[in-house]
Amino acid sequence: MPAPPKEREDIVLAAISVYTTVPAVVGAALAGYIIRFMIDKLTERGALQTKKRILAEAQREAEQTKREMELQAKQNVIQRREEFEAEVRQTRNELRQTERRLDKREDSLDEKEALLNKKEKFLETAEKNVTEQRKELSLLEDRLAALDEKKQQELYRISSLTREEAKRMLLESLREEVESECTDMVNEKVAHATRVAQQEARRIVVDSIERCAAETTSEATVCTVELPNDDLKGRIIGREGRNIRSFEKASGVDVIVDDTPGVVVLSSFDSVRREAARLAMERLVADGRIHPARIEEAVKQATADVERAINETGEEVCYELELGKIPDPLKRLLGRLKFRTSFGQSVLDHSVQVCELAGLMAAELDLDVQLARRCGLLHDIGKALDHHHEGSHAALGAEEARRRGESATVVNAIAAHHEEAAPESLYAGLMIAADTISASRPGARRETLERYVKRLERLENLATQHGGVVRAFAIQAGREVRVLVNSNKVHDQAAERLSHDIAREIEEELQYPGEILVTVVRESRFQDVAH
Incomplete structure (x- = not known):
């Protein structure tokens, strides 16, 4: 049965609508694809340009960084070269100083060799004298034997004594006579040898004793620092010993850490360094911060304090004794004597005592009291130099006083106070007497x-x-x-x-x-x- 006309019209319209919509959708899809394709192409081209720009900027930054690193490397090379040249210069200076010290030591050895040769000649002469004395003694014994025989015969003739009795009497009389003559001969020879060798032997012996006294007196070379507890010993030593090595290097003294409870020992022949090290160690122990940087700071500060104390001590002594103007270098040497000892006696106290004694004796002899006191105060200034210079302390002190403008009387009194030089004035004799009195006073020089x-x-x-x-x-x-x-x-x-x-x-x-x-x-x- 055929459809009604109204339905056929709707079907036709629906078919037309379908045929019209499908191409439109297909066209829209195709247009969208084309547009998307073009957008992708444009996006890819922009990314390529951005990539090229980034690579160019990275290359420029790399070249800039390379130039900066090359410049920094050149600066480091120049700095290392300057440091190396400075170290080379310092090493050369140290080598020159060492060479000068070796030259001085060689000159000193030459002088000692000359002295030994002189002494050897003296001993040879003494040996010849002894040989001659033995010959004379042999001749004397022969004469005594002849006299003995003669006396025996005489005794046999005039006495009824037996041979043994006469022999005993004769030997006793001869023994006393020979012993008396031998004693007189020995005394005469000893006096002669003393006159000939006294000055040279005194110079050698005094010089040796002064330079080696520190080796025979332990309390003159060490000092102790008390610790609140033994745990600090480990901190003083430090990890692998770095703290103790830093302290020894900075202070120039040896640090001895042993089993003694609550004590650390500091050892050095230089009393000034030892005092500075003691102050530094006490401050480190009190502070508790013990490490290489703090150690260097403490040692530096303690050294400055000791130097200041030396200057203040010299100024104070000169002011109290009222000896007029004394050059600053000599005041500094007097201050150093505060830390110098001889057989346990403070050299500065000894110098002040000699100053007072010389003044008292000069007043009794109607001499210049101030000049005598000045000689007494300065007579041992060489002991502040004899650890660093060649020569006896008397010769070093006299040379230093001469360089600082002291009078010839003062210079001679310093040089002659151990009779190493000939006394040229009464003040030199006063120095010898006052120095002997101060040193020999009971209790002046102590021992353990x-x-x-x-x-x-x-x-x-x-x-x-x-x-x-x-x-x-x-x-x-x-x-x-x-x-x-x-x-x-x-x-x-x-x-x-x-x-x-x-x-x-x-x-x-x-x-x-x-x-x-x-x-x-x-x-x-x-x-x-x-x-």
């Missing part, structure tokens, strides 16, 4: 108790080991040894010879300040009883 007791025992043992000695006593703080002998075994000439022998043994085997008097006592006692 153990060394003191051992020295007294050694003195007594040296005396008692001789035959005929009954007892020996060390008195006056070891400055005299009194020897009691058996009067039946030791006669007067033998007692004199015994005192000489004991004195020589003390000189050879003991070390001591000043002088030791040897007194041999020989007495006879007779007793009886009244009933």
Whole structure:
């Protein structure tokens, strides 16, 4: 049955609508694809240009960085070259200084060699004299033998004594005569040798003692720093020892950390360095911050404090003694003597004592008191130099005083106070006397108790080991040894010879300040009883 006309019209319109919509959709899709394709092309072209621009900028930055690094490398090379050249210059300066010191040491060795040659010649002369004396003694013995024979014959003729009795009497008389002559001969030869060798021997011995005294007196080379607890020892040592090495390098002293509880020992022959190190260590211990940077800072500050104390001490001493204008370099040397000791005696205190003693003696002799006091104060300034210069402290002090404009009288008094130079004025004699008085005063120069007791025992043992000695006593703080002998075994000439022998043994085997008097006592006692 055919459709109605209205429905056929709707179907036709629907078909037309379908046929019209499909091409439109297809066209729109095609247009969208084309547009998308063109957008992708444009986007790809922009990305390529951006990429090229970024690569160009990166290349320019890389070249800029390269140029900066090359410039920095050149600057580092120049800086390293300058540092290397500075180190080379410093090394050359140190080598020049070392060379100069070696030249000085070589000159000193030449002088010592000359002195040894002179001494060898003196010993050869003394040996020849001894040989001649032996020959004379042999001739004397021959004469004595002839006389002995003659006396024996005479005794046989005029006496009824037996041969043995006559022989004993003759030997006793001859023994006393020969011993007396031998004692006189020995004394004469000793006096002659003393006159010839005294000045040279004194210079050599004094120089050696002054330079080696620090080796025989431990308290003159070390000081101790107390610690609140032993844990600080580990901090002082530091990791792998870096702190203790830094301290030793900065201060120039040796640090000894042992098992002694609560104590660190500082050791150095330079008393000024040792004092600065002590102050620095005490400050580090109190502060608690112990590391290389802090150590260098503390040592530097302590050194400045010690130098300031040296200057202040020199100024204070010169002001208190009222000796007029004294050059600043000499004041500084006086300040350094505060830290210098000799046999435990402060050299600065000793110099002030000599100044006062010289002034008192000069007043009694109607001399210039101020000049004598000036000589006394400056007589030991060479001891502030003798650790750093060649020569005895008397010669160094005299040369320094001459350089600083002191008068010839003061210079000679300094040079002659140990009799190394000939005294040219009464003031030089005053220095010798005042220096001896100050040094030999009991208690002026101290020793440790153990060394003191051992020295007294050694003195007594040296005396008692001789035959005929009954007892020996060390008195006056070891400055005299009194020897009691058996009067039946030791006669007067033998007692004199015994005192000489004991004195020589003390000189050879003991070390001591000043002088030791040897007194041999020989007495006879007779007793009886009244009933």
